[in-house]
Amino acid sequence: MSSIIILILIIEFLISNHILRGFKYFVNHWTIKNNLELQMIDAGFGIKRGNIIELPKIVLSFDKDFKSGRLKIKNALKFDKKLDDTVLSSALGKYIVERHYLSDDNNYYIYELIDGSVSYRLIFNSSDTFLEYNNKISPYKLFLDGRSMVKLQHTILVGMTGSGKSYSLYSLIMQMLNKSVDYNIHFADPKGSSLAVIGSAVNSEQTYVDMESIIEGLEEFVERMRARKPELKTLLEDKVDADYSDFGMTPNIFIIDEYASFASVLASEDKKTRDKVKALLYEVILQGRQLGFFVFLVMQKSDATLIDTALRDNIPLKIVLGNSEQQTYVTAFGAGVDVPNRHYQTGEGVFTEPVIAPEPKLVQFPFLDFDILLFCKRNARDVITGVPEQSTEKTGKAVDELCSN
Numbered sequence: 001m002s003s004i005i006i007l008i009l010i011i012e013f014l015i016s017n018h019i020l021r022g023f024k025y026f027v028n029h030w031t032i033k034n035n036l037e038l039q040m041i042d043a044g045f046g047i048k049r050g051n052i053i054e055l056p057k058i059v060l061s062f063d064k065d066f067k068s069g070r071l072k073i074k075n076a077l078k079f080d081k082k083l084d085d086t087v088l089s090s091a092l093g094k095y096i097v098e099r100h101y102l103s104d105d106n107n108y109y110i111y112e113l114i115d116g117s118v119s120y121r122l123i124f125n126s127s128d129t130f131l132e133y134n135n136k137i138s139p140y141k142l143f144l145d146g147r148s149m150v151k152l153q154h155t156i157l158v159g160m161t162g163s164g165k166s167y168s169l170y171s172l173i174m175q176m177l178n179k180s181v182d183y184n185i186h187f188a189d190p191k192g193s194s195l196a197v198i199g200s201a202v203n204s205e206q207t208y209v210d211m212e213s214i215i216e217g218l219e220e221f222v223e224r225m226r227a228r229k230p231e232l233k234t235l236l237e238d239k240v241d242a243d244y245s246d247f248g249m250t251p252n253i254f255i256i257d258e259y260a261s262f263a264s265v266l267a268s269e270d271k272k273t274r275d276k277v278k279a280l281l282y283e284v285i286l287q288g289r290q291l292g293f294f295v296f297l298v299m300q301k302s303d304a305t306l307i308d309t310a311l312r313d314n315i316p317l318k319i320v321l322g323n324s325e326q327q328t329y330v331t332a333f334g335a336g337v338d339v340p341n342r343h344y345q346t347g348e349g350v351f352t353e354p355v356i357a358p359e360p361k362l363v364q365f366p367f368l369d370f371d372i373l374l375f376c377k378r379n380a381r382d383v384i385t386g387v388p389e390q391s392t393e394k395t396g397k398a399v400d401e402l403c404s405n
């Protein structure tokens with residue numbers, strides 16, 4: 001009799017861990033679920049009923065290749081807030097939680113899992129392979145890595161020195177230079193480092209290193225945006241809910257590298273200038289989306305003095321590279337977000353974007369193993385007129401740096 005019970009229990013165990021889907025599935029399911037259950041008991045999710053400890057119902061599933069999966073945990077009055085706040089990644093072995101939300105009927109918390117060891121990083125050993133990949137992407141979209149593609153939009157890119165911001169930015173610029181529509185890019189680099197070099201190669205007239213010319217450039221940018229308004233308005237009469245891209249118009253980008261340095265120099269200017277620049281930035285950020293005018297702000301850390309909440313909330317694409325301080329995540333993404341726990345390599349981090357990443361999602365910018373400067377020179381749409389005078393010395397150094405990489 002007892003041997004029949006044992007047999008039934010074993011079969012029950014095998015089936016509940018999905019042995020029918022294969023041995024690997026079974027082992028994965030069993031180890032992860034078992035570990036999760038133990039840790040949930042430790043974390044106080046168990047309810048004692050008589051002699052047994054009852055846990056909320058857990059449903060775990062994996063995709064075919066085990067690269068991603070889904071965890072469902074039954075919601076209960078007692079745990080509602082707690083389930084929302086708990087960082088589960090540490091209990092999930094090699095998997096990390098990328099996103100979690102409440103099911104439509106509020107009965108389950110759903111956690112989307114990915115295998116943290118899997119890489120979505122693309123490797124480009126030559127400019128040709130880069131171009132080939134880029135040709136598959138539509139003209140108003142940019143790829144971030146092997147699985148994430150976003151619409152062109154206002155962007156902030158944050159990360160400490162060496163986290164790979166500049167290279168990530170280059171990978172986006174190089175895409176822009178090779179689209180079937182022309183992109184009009186402005187480059188502001190208040191420290192006159194490598195972005196100024198790239199900018200000079202692409203369009204020296206729209207590359208600025210000193211404060212005065214950055215402000216002038218921004219004014220000119222905003223004026224062009226204003227000029228597009230009536231033009232777009234007429235077009236929109238026949239097509240509601242459309243934007244510049246529906247009419248094949250040129251996207252315009254204003255990139256400010258080392259935004260903190262820009263902001264600190266700006267702080268020393270008179271109030272009139274400060275107000276003017278702030279108003280210009282606000283104008284682009286609030287109105288540029290439909291008109292096709294975008295800002296890309298690059299900085300080492302984002303704190304509230306640099307990017308106020310009103311601005312932040314209107315910048316849809318936010319990327320934080322490397323291992324940043326909590327404060328940076330909070331100012332970039334807002335309070336109470338769960339950033340997947342892992343050791344980020346150069347060029348890796350997380351991003352949020354309203355459509356594909358409402359919660360921080362892992363991003364791994366491509367590895368670029370070719371001469372970026374040469375690529376930009378070759379693909380420049382404008383005549384190269386040389387480097388801007390003010391930055392010759394610094395620019396020279398930066399070119400060396402670039403070339404030695």
Ligand SMILES: Nc1ncnc2c1ncn2[C@@H]1O[C@H](COP(=O)(O)OP(=O)(O)O)[C@@H](O)[C@H]1O
Binds near residue numbers: 159162164165366368
């Ligand atoms: N995507 C990448 N491909 C190849 N090398 C990279 C990449 N990202 C970073 N690196 C290397 O790391 C260094 C630092 O990256 P960089 O983009 O300059 O960082 P940051 O701008 O954040 O200070 C670069 O000089 C380069 O050698």
Ligand SMILES: [Mg+2]
Binds near residue numbers: 165166
């Ligand atoms: Mg940099």
